[in-house]
């Protein structure tokens with residue numbers, strides 16, 4: 001995640017009910033004999049888990065239970081992420097970078113951010129890198145090109161089925177992707193496949209994506225810390241500064257290049273198609289924000 005020469009001290013935060021299971025995870029991690037894994041601490045105390053940490057990957061979240069409404073899920077998770085935000089605020093290193101994976105990831109990240117007022121807002125992100133990687137994989141398969149030839153996919157918005165996976169800037173071997181695939185494949189196959197990929201994996205495996213999500217989390221932190229690949233960008237949920245007409249403050253997925261989002265609107269592609277898609281996912285994020293307004 002941070003390079004082959006960067007030793008890592010890993011703090012694992014678990015709920016007390018899973019403290020035995022976490023010991024099994026510690027054993028497995030030790031048995032991997034990872035060259036860069038220096039030390040592991042397992043705890044149920046957020047103030048110990050986040051103490052002086054430089055990177056916080058917030059994965060633990062409550063899954064949707066039987067009869068649970070989306071709003072109930074939001075509120076249950078809001079409690080977890082407000083407590084973790086407060087702990088980060090109190091004890092994390094002042095340069096901490098926070099990646100929220102647990103769903104609803106964008107809104108959970110917003111909650112953690114609002115509960116950590118002493119930390120800079122731009123240190124709180126949400127994971128849409130898995131959606132980005134799913135987009136790359138779909139385009140690779142369709143075009144038959146090597147993965148390294150496939151660049152500049154963008155995931156806009158929420159990590160949910162309303163996200164907008166965009167190919168207007170994507171290239172394959174330097175050529176515009178939309179000149180190589182027909183627009184019906186883009187609209188009727190690519191977009192829904194990427195949007196629904198999480199549900200398709202749950203249907204096939206009976207459980208949510210695991211290895212691909214973990215790989216995407218490593219990619220996210222790697223590129224955020226060490227820079228995006230040359231000539232390419234990645235997708236990341238970050239605090240909106242109002243760019244592209246997205247309301248300021250909401251955690252929205254944009255293309256992310258180096259340490260800085262592209263701020264301009266130029267070259268945004270088909271103006272009739274994109275804003276509609278971008279607004280649908282924005283509307284959902286605003287509804288989610290409204291659902292947790294008492295906690296932010």
Ligand SMILES: NC(=O)c1ccc[n+]([C@@H]2O[C@H](COP(=O)([O-])OP(=O)(O)OC[C@H]3O[C@@H](n4cnc5c(N)ncnc54)[C@H](O)[C@@H]3O)[C@@H](O)[C@H]2O)c1
Pocket residue numbers: 013014015018059060061062063080100101102103104105127128129130131159208209210213
């Ligand atoms: N953003 C993405 O692309 C993406 C991809 C995959 C999964 N997810 C989400 O990641 C989350 C985790 O998925 P999973 O499959 O690993 O679930 P899981 O249920 O297998 O694991 C969640 C773990 O979090 C722990 N946990 C729960 N509440 C906690 C708390 N308050 N503090 C510390 N730990 C806590 C649980 O004990 C459990 O070990 C889910 O919300 C899932 O929807 C997001």
